[in-house]
Amino acid sequence: MIRKLLGACGAVVVAVAWACNDSPEPARPEQEVDLEHPDAGPLPPDDAGTPPPDAGQTPEDGGTQDPPDAGIEPDGGTGTDGGTGTDGGTEPDGGTDGGPGPQTDPWPKEASVNYTQRFGVGSPQSVAVDDAFNIWLLAGNRIGVLRPGDAQPLWASSLGQASRGFSSTVICGGSAGRAYVGYYAQELDNPLRSSYQDSAFLEGDLDAVKLTPEGTLVLEEHITRSFRRNRDQGDGSLTWNPPNNTGIRNSNDWRFDEDRAVLSCVKVMRGRDKGEVYIGTNHGVTRIRGLDYNSHRHPVWFEDGTQRAGFTYAVGIAQDGDVLMANDWTFGIVTPNEDLGLWDAMNPKVLNPMKVESSYLPEVNPLPEFDFWRGFQQTKDGRYYLASKDYGLWEMSILSRSNPWQKGTRVQGLPTQGLTALAATDDGSLFIGTAGSGLWRMDANKNLSRVANVPGRTVKQLIYDPNGTPAMLYVLTDSGLTVLRGY
Template identity: 80%
Template sequence: MWACGGSDEGTQQPDPWPKEAAINYTQRFDVGRPQSVAVDDAFNIWLLAGDRIGVLRPGETQPQWASNVGQAGRGFTSTVICGGSAGRAYVGYQARELDNPQRSSYQDPSFTEGDLDAVKLTPDGHIVLEEHIHHSFRRDPEKNDGSLSWNAPTNLGIRNSNDWRYDEDRSVLSCVKVMRGRDKGEVYVGTNHGVTRLRGLDYNSHRHPVWWDNGSQRAGYTHALGIAKDGDVLIANDWTFGIVTPNADLGLWDAMSPKSLNPMKVESSYLPEVNSLPEFDFWRGFQQTTDGRYYLASKDHGLWELSIVSSGDTAQKGIKLSGLPTNELTSLAATDDGSLFIGTADAGLWRMDAKKQFTRVTDIPGRTVKQLLYDPNGTPAMLYVLTDEGLTVLRGY
């Protein structure tokens, strides 16, 4: 048995969902087998299934669904959904990469492809497009007077905040919501190029761990995002990883100089124990447990404990952990009791408890874990486990 703790926010109201230790939401609430799940500040559960967006509201017995909303209506392939404020969610999409991401005109139609939509619930319970995310919030650190200095044309989607002509973050691959602390409610989105920070309908893009290959920047696809216990942003892509302490000012998220604006505990690093830098490590999860230890999960290379040698070093220290039946991992979630939950591609859900012992979580149907989402604001906290067999929620178990 393990016990998920409650929120440290104090004012959080108890959630309205059933309190059993393990609840199969696919069976009880007919949520089907979605590809992604999210929860907003009002405990609405959002679901993504191809061109359909669903929401299961407290007190209802099944979700409401809407089709072809936003980019889905234009034929783009959806990827992930992430919860926002009460009644709002963000939906990510794929788009083709550009051979040359620098555009000379905002009239180029490729500017409006892919990226991210904000959707919302209407008062009568319908799901509608709120807007295609396009408000880049950029503050000039030299002025320091609160003025906005980003004067790009509107309605372009997500562009580089320091230069709207660069259309690099085109496909959304991952997202994580800040569940507590100073930046509670903000969302970080991992893309084919970097990490975009969202506050409501405003964004700043982007930050990324990178490496250089004969003068070319290699950024990697960001599939792994996490929030550390102190609010640091944990970023890992197919090659490298980084740890950023975010400035409170959204407009400074992409600022790299001076480095004190967004201090980096790890700037752009890799684990030589896994592979050489040019080889893919395929990171799919990056979490910190309550004891302060960091863990990385790979699609092909198993579970690794990270030790930071130096913030400025490219190579950090990694130790591979034994105890799992497979090296093919999909996701990680750290919970308030000190556990680390590990999603696998072919062996279901596993738990490493605070004593570093591994056990299979047998309450979860399915062999492939698609997503792990931990919400400490539930009472008790809720771990959403999405597999090839549907959605199960664990709490107080």
């Protein structure tokens, strides 16, 4: 377990890839620092670093002011302020059989459709799709859903954490009629909490929202249910089994409230774990199944005995179901165990074997310097690609699981090195979102070309959903939402 400096807003990849363009990134120190601490004993409060200056936070409560509306048009629908929801909504997703595969979805079948023009979805900061093909929209303190058959979205304002003044970051699809909304909360000077009743536990993190049968949007639950079981550590001691109703915090010791800002999210679209969600935070990667979670895993590195972990802006799902995670310094690849309660377990290593433990690409930068990873994908041919905010697209070859470095080869031919998102599709393509140069495609033969029928210069998010017929690639840009089909 660890303790460190703070978080902000970020990017989603693979099934989802998101870049924080509408909400300004908080100022931060040159390096984020994670400090190893003993399981049982408290840490001195002066070694956790300091929170970032300003960036809109309200220091007294860790919340933030509402960001701009992100350009959404006036409601025009049947929006409601929702309420709090009391029945728990749908059952937690099982994610065991992979689902029925491609389904007949209700959306237009043209190769390219501008949903901003046709359905009036505006220019949200983040989008998502649930198992019933409802399209979810996030715009500041407003959450919208475009249901099959509707001409425009249904909107609700100030649900959940938004009503408490926290700024939204990302939205991710869930089971039919459910979505997850991530929020930013300021880092604690000392994440060690002495009581599970401490109100800090409920700041930021993640809300589950749902669409009711009556056609309204409500808060289902602020995610609080850690799935971690008591487990023998091999020396006769048991791990901490955290109480419920304390937000997302370390599953192996409930006292540490470290994952307070959700920066990215990805939904598992197929396979054994279909329907599960992984969120990248200011600290690591948390796994969610329905309303249960396990927190967390992260790639790290050490300098003079100090453990360092960057913000997790890039989370993806590989072709075989591995979890791809990359932060500002390092990246890792984990083969997840089916047992949600074991996600954060690292010993013995067979519980969640890692194809890459914690690595960097020396061809990009020396390890102490940020690489700013914003996308991590594996294409159908098995090749891995990492996208950087500043240093372009890199093909990554695994040299050794335990190596502190792997082999990086720069992909040439893009018009900019400023990248925002990646998505791998079933035809072997890799779609590449850029900051200022639109959407690009590298086809199965590794030929690069700009995708001309997508308006907008900056790509905010890419979501690939292979469950539609044909498959759907959601492209969110600074000009709105376009859906491409057939890749």
